[in-house]
Amino acid sequence: MDLATIIGIVAAFGVTAWAIYLGGSFGAFVDIPSIAIVVGGGIGVVVVRFPLSGLMSAMAIGSKAAFSQSKVSPRELIEKITEMAEVVRKQGPLGLESFEVDDPFLAKGKQMVADGYDPAFIQDTLERERDLYLERLVEGARIYKAMGDSAPAFGMIGTLVGLVQMLQSMDDPSTIGPAMAVALLTTLYGALIANVVCLPIFEKLNAKVKVEEINQTLVIDGIVQIRNSKSPNLIREMLISYLPDKQRALMDEAA
Amino acid sequence: MDLATIIGIVAAFGVTAWAIYLGGSFGAFVDIPSIAIVVGGGIGVVVVRFPLSGLMSAMAIGSKAAFSQSKVSPRELIEKITEMAEVVRKQGPLGLESFEVDDPFLAKGKQMVADGYDPAFIQDTLERERDLYLERLVEGARIYKAMGDSAPAFGMIGTLVGLVQMLQSMDDPSTIGPAMAVALLTTLYGALIANVVCLPIFEKLNAKVKVEEINQTLVIDGIVQIRNSKSPNLIREMLISYLPDKQRALMDEAA
Amino acid sequence: MDLATIIGIVAAFGVTAWAIYLGGSFGAFVDIPSIAIVVGGGIGVVVVRFPLSGLMSAMAIGSKAAFSQSKVSPRELIEKITEMAEVVRKQGPLGLESFEVDDPFLAKGKQMVADGYDPAFIQDTLERERDLYLERLVEGARIYKAMGDSAPAFGMIGTLVGLVQMLQSMDDPSTIGPAMAVALLTTLYGALIANVVCLPIFEKLNAKVKVEEINQTLVIDGIVQIRNSKSPNLIREMLISYLPDKQRALMDEAA
């Protein structure tokens, strides 16, 4: 679990809930039709804008990436790849069979080396997998962006519907307050969905796309070099020199 | 029919309608002058901004593209073109006469090959047709964008007109509520037209332009190679290598 | 007259006027000080931002371009230039003296050929005229943009002035409604001026700049080739190949 995503969203909802709790009951803040307008409208817009076929998988990959911690840093990947290169030098490709790897993308590359596939084929296969994954991640980010953009609009639409209904029947003044309160709920829902959930996750996914691109490209380069039986030190040097400057500075500091 | 467009718009309107239904009658939400201001104003702005000559056809092509499903994927097109190349190799160009093709653009190319036209002429004709079609599609998208941008503005104009009228005659307090309800309707219409219809369709058309450009360029390249009697395998290889990386990854996965 | 501009603006104002008419008298919607604030403020900002010297001519050229139909399409221009080239081939440059041309820019070029000026001088003179005209047109478009941007701001300023005045003297509740109605008028004026007049004309002028640049560059190229006694067919070919792809596609379709 990516604790930061969970903590951040829970904290933002938490202070809102605390303020509601101080002022009275939660019941007044739950209204099913209001939720239906904001969530249903947002989903409707997403369905219009994105092709149905890839919608579910992009949504799933995006959500998983937003809430799951990527366990490995570039530095750990390079260390792991260097270890693998040493295993291959000592025991040959078959020695990788029993080598333990956590990162699923690196594990797939390891298996292809152990299975003795052609370097060009390994590179091609892994690059396609990477492209497909990043494409889905970008699509997932854009879906969150689309929902974050449309939620406030549907919040306003719901409030306008509620206001028109309230204004049509103002005979009993005592009902005006609660009716207007319900009308405002959709605006509140829209603001919460956009600002607490969708837009921050969109930003987080954007950042993850960059990290994953660096990591997976690093894995591909390393695996291909291992398959080509390059020396562990050479592979290590090369992978570090591939990293962007700031990544290198960060690695250096951590070392 | 592009079910996604229909489903999305119907869903977004549906939840709004359901919320209206829960709160009372639909009658209070229909006001002809309000509709006239928002729709008429939006159309007026579009007429000022876009040349009259191409307005209707761009609008028609855009709407058709937004609501009709493009049946073919790049992968299906490549398979179909490969089949056609095999037919030509076995039976000559005339063999294409009886070959069944669904996609109208591919069908046109097929007919030109069967009719024995010059490769340069075929390429030129199809490229012009593609450019003209894409140009219209882009124009159609921009018309939806213009309407989506101006609808909320005219919604506000209508509400201001209604508010001024209401404020001028506040003698009878019991009429204030309903009058203000009617005034707010134009803002509601503007928000619905912009956020549920125009802007999502604009985004969808933008995506379709990219897909159609890839598909039709693929068809042109394939048809010209068939006319030049290239081998089916060669044509298939070449067309796949033309696809952008992610398209190839997606094709691979689907295969 | 460019009917589209007229029709669009009249239609947008028309539906607004119809809605006003349905709800009562027009009188309540006319308030001279409100008009003064929005129009005067907008003009003030334009005077600050644009140099006084070119303001009037840019405004005039912009307005004329927005409301007058450009009669000629690139295709008509090319046909006309080809005809002129044939006249010159048969009768020499002097034959153009009696040749009828509607487009004023083409007419000027024709006259210079008939007068036997040097090709370099003709090109130089026409290019300067084109640059000056396009510069004015762009400046005119920017003036409309500046007014369209500042009109809503002055609408809000006017409404704030009216609200402050109303709130200062709330002794007689019966005057509150009409006073607030008047205060809202400036916001309405600002929205109408910006959304119905200024911003659509700005967009239209932007489009016209592109069309005029293509047309006048075409005329310059054609006139210089005629002066150089190139053959009509050659000139025609060259001019068509100068057009952007989509223009060519559109010409083809119209042919």
Next chain:
Amino acid sequence: MDLATIIGIVAAFGVTAWAIYLGGSFGAFVDIPSIAIVVGGGIGVVVVRFPLSGLMSAMAIGSKAAFSQSKVSPRELIEKITEMAEVVRKQGPLGLESFEVDDPFLAKGKQMVADGYDPAFIQDTLERERDLYLERLVEGARIYKAMGDSAPAFGMIGTLVGLVQMLQSMDDPSTIGPAMAVALLTTLYGALIANVVCLPIFEKLNAKVKVEEINQTLVIDGIVQIRNSKSPNLIREMLISYLPDKQRALMDEAA
């Protein structure tokens, strides 16, 4: 004085004042604490954002440039430089001693030629002066932009402060109106400062930067050529060919 800046700002304030005058007394529109919030807040933000050292001189240069008319056009500069070149050809550099020049930048260059400085030194000195001046002008423009951006925000902050105070003490209904009027004043001040003063001056300074860059570069080129004893005609030709196309077209027309 740049009359356009003065006239524009006075006109925009004038129509606002006239509308205030029609509706009652000016006194209700002057509130010192409201002015303090909007102006003080705006200045505070500027002080945070821009280094104190250059703030005053950038502000002074920007304000001077916005309100003072630049007397010379590129055409006049070129004529003046050509005259100077003729003086130097006839009487030598010392002849410039008694030559009258209005433009201070050109005067400085003239003096350096008369004093017999090295061409490279003259060019270097004038270019540094130009860069420093333009840098200050750009900084001045950005200060006006920063104030124009923050004024409406502080207008809203002031209004919120006023509203909270008013709502806290609603015992006497007769005070609600005037209290709310005062609260709205900061929003009005913010809108006026941003839309009438700061943002138009920002746009004007942006335009002046471009003009001054052309003018001063022209002067530097001309002065260096005079120092190198180039012929007046050659200098004139060269300077005109340096101007951007549209400037040349404008010169031509004025000639």
Next chain:
Amino acid sequence: MDLATIIGIVAAFGVTAWAIYLGGSFGAFVDIPSIAIVVGGGIGVVVVRFPLSGLMSAMAIGSKAAFSQSKVSPRELIEKITEMAEVVRKQGPLGLESFEVDDPFLAKGKQMVADGYDPAFIQDTLERERDLYLERLVEGARIYKAMGDSAPAFGMIGTLVGLVQMLQSMDDPSTIGPAMAVALLTTLYGALIANVVCLPIFEKLNAKVKVEEINQTLVIDGIVQIRNSKSPNLIREMLISYLPDKQRALMDEAA
């Protein structure tokens, strides 16, 4: 201390506080749950968007840079580096041991020269340190931007929560005013945090990033040249020529 940052923020808060003081007590403007929503929500969004690991150090470095005065100008750095080069020429690298340097980055470089490290190693180490520092500074600026963007959103969310609570229980009209006042406080907090604190500091940090990049690159270049025993005059010339044009103009003026 960077007095400008302190003065600017204190001034902007000061005028707001003065306006509050004039209108009554400060007590009405302090509400703990309102502060919790705006600050807690903003922090929550930052935690979702930025990786937890670097959050604290980026925040600390950003805040320190915003509030601390960078004592050295490029000119002072160049003078200091020239002095160091003279010391090295006269006394050798060891002479730097007792040389006093205030700037910590220059001090680190000096120490490495005194310790006799390899030029390539010195350059590499200092460049990584610079990259890491600038990276943190940029991240710090982006955190302030994220908080400045989300504060008004959470201000609105808090106000909506307060309004809904108030509207639900309108039995006692005398409580409406104070309840609405409290509801508006979150909007006020959001506007103050965004416009007085976060966004100006974001802009200031953006400017500091540019200054620090110039300064530290200058130090690296100078230190490496000193280590290579280049002559003081040569180093001085080279460093000045590295500066951007406007910096040179500013140095010249100050000289």
